[in-house]
Amino acid sequence: MSDLSAFPVTRKWPAAFPERLQLYSLPTPNGVKVSIALEETGLPYEVHKVAFDRNDQLTPEFLSLNPNNKIPAILDPNGPGGKPLALFESGAILVYLADKTGQLMPKDVAGRYQALQWLMFQMGGIGPMFGQLGFFHKFAGKDYEDKRPRDRYVAESKRLLGVLEQHLKGRQWMLGDEYGIADIAIFPWVRNLVGFYGARDLVGFDAFPQVQRVLDAFVARPAVQRGLDIPKREG
Template identity: 65%
Template sequence: MTALDAFPITKRWPAKDPSVLQLYSFPTPNGVKVSIALEEMGLPYEAHRVTLADADVKSPEFLSLNPNNKIPAIIDPDGPDGAPIGLFESGAILLYLAEKTGKLIGKTAADKAQVTQWLMFQMGGLGPMFGQMGFFVKFAGAEIEDPRPRERYVNEAKRLLNVVEGQLDGQDWIAGDFSIADIAIAPWLRGLDFYGARELVGWDDHPNTVAYLERFLARPAVEVGLNIPPREG
């Protein structure tokens, strides 16, 4: 009997080491946020590959942990007061891990407020808008003849990219020191290449952002986290 036995998801994705944090994810921009954070923070964890197929994310086992049927999700067997806790939503998980470890969230309350502000910027703006743009540029939305939906999201992606560019003027990281805000934002910037949208949004006209993404991708923990769990099982 372990602390994880109360979580039905572990019946489908059993833990090899139930004493460490369990990650249920796939290497999308949202998914790699958590694997990168875990690598950067040096927390022991075990990764389980949960594909985006309905058979996985809409399975009763996965829904028992995340009723919103989206990756990533975690179970921490050593949660608050030593009790296990399950969490979903990548932003909430990043905040939880940062507060648990005291890492990548700044040294003061003011630092934390700034990091949280930029994390919310990604969660509420950059991620959803880039994702919608991708739908209309690369996926089924590209077949829609009406140009207005595509134009709406391309223009909003350009605006958000300009916000990032301005914030990076004179500093290496989005909120001063490297933080969970960067772990949230940079994978979505990287996603522009996957969507084939760099030229559309004028990527090369944003030198601060281009250099920022290069710095991010050069971090050893990022190189590892981007491929956890691997796409192919």
């Protein structure tokens, strides 16, 4: 049996199955990237909910795992060389899981770098820009009388959707016929933009039929459907 006692995070979230990969997360666009990847690969894991309403992310135990106090994070008892590995940042975790399982990543070097470029496109563009739009459209920022900040992120979100729309013409997934981490990174954010954030009309989403097509195919995958509700939502 794996011994994870050296990791303070396990004192707050004890591992019932310490031989499995431990996931600390919430069902947010970044959180579900990892749960979807885990469901797609079939890698055994145990999930722990990091409750923001209790400020779990600010506890010393969680900060020992991720000093940036964000989800998701993982603790893999069977990391490189058979030693435990703690890891945060959803993009880094996706690459790690792809390398660990030999899935969700092209085998050729050129294809690998193409996957990484779209992963970074999501992390540097789609995630931050869609997230800011959500703040100014759905959350506290919606009450600002000055709509210029919101409109800035609306315009940038439309531009990013246009990049996706053009790229997806004639392609089944982001890398053509091969589904992988680029899709898992991007489409939870697209789903959140038009769903939870309620910004479909605001960004004119009907003008991006290729993005809609791939989003529909993405959410229809059984592993995606499971991963979108991990950790399970209450109520």
